[in-house]
Amino acid sequence: DVQMTQSPSSLSASVGDRVTITCRASQTIDTYLNWYQLKPGKAPKLLIYAASSLHSGVPLRFSGSGSGTDFTLTISSLQPEDFATYCCQQSDSTPYSFGQGTKLEIK
Amino acid sequence: QVQLQESGPGLVKPSETLSLTCSVSGGSTSDNYWNWIRQPPGKGLEWIGYAFYSGSTNYNPSLKSRVTISLDPSKNQIFLKLTSVTAADTAIYYCGRDSLDYAGVVDVWGKGTTVTVSS
Numbered sequence: 001d002v003q004m005t006q007s008p009s010s011l012s013a014s015v016g017d018r019v020t021i022t023c024r025a026s027q028t029i030d031t032y033l034n035w036y037q038l039k040p041g042k043a044p045k046l047l048i049y050a051a052s053s054l055h056s057g058v059p060l061r062f063s064g065s066g067s068g069t070d071f072t073l074t075i076s077s078l079q080p081e082d083f084a085t086y087c088c089q090q091s092d093s094t095p096y097s098f099g100q101g102t103k104l105e106i107k
Numbered sequence: 108q109v110q111l112q113e114s115g116p117g118l119v120k121p122s123e124t125l126s127l128t129c130s131v132s133g134g135s136t137s138d139n140y141w142n143w144i145r146q147p148p149g150k151g152l153e154w155i156g157y158a159f160y161s162g163s164t165n166y167n168p169s170l171k172s173r174v175t176i177s178l179d180p181s182k183n184q185i186f187l188k189l190t191s192v193t194a195a196d197t198a199i200y201y202c203g204r205d206s207l208d209y210a211g212v213v214d215v216w217g218k219g220t221t222v223t224v225s226s
Binding site: 001036041043044045046050087089091094097099 | 153169203215
């Protein structure tokens with residue numbers, strides 16, 4: 001099974017900051033890597049699929065990159081609504097697996 | 108647009124069966140694979156498995172002996188059954204739609220339903 005490791009587990013930042021979250025797979029997964037945004041009591045949202053493709057309706061300040069085992073999610077200029085938990089997921093093989101999440105908090 | 112709503116008992120006794128329903132509005136359950144995913148308190152998301160209307164299923168090996176996912180296209184509903192539950196099954200349970208173009212990409216999620224396993 002593929003294990004996904006995210007870093008950091010939590011991050012404090014301010015509105016307007018540029019932030020980067022990293023996700024590492026335990027084996028190569030090509031670009032089968034997706035990013036989701038989670039907020040309490042709300043439906044999770046797909047942000048990025050196939051490592052770098054922006055899902056419909058997602059703001060352009062979100063971007064993804066990487067291939068193989070190392071991936072990043074970047075938010076270019078944090079907005080108040082971006083404070084949430086971000087989670088990566090590999091869809092290269094079942095069982096699909098997720099990172100443990102990165103909680104992005106307001107500094 | 109497609110919306111998903113999970114429902115079911117919020118409290119289940121140990122050793123009993125957890126049964127949840129995901130109701131789909133604005134779309135058809137015949138077109139996609141449908142996932143169940145859960146998040147235990149303080150932990151990351153865990154993929155439980157998926158089903159297709161044809162009856163095809165794929166389960167996480169860690170749960171395979173206890174889980175069944177099925178669909179009723181006539182009602183536009185997806186079902187999850189998890190037998191012999193323990194406290195470790197306490198979690199928020201989400202249903203999610205697989206993207207038509209990218210297998211394993213969950214492009215629509217429900218808000219989730221919290222299930223607590225306790226006597």
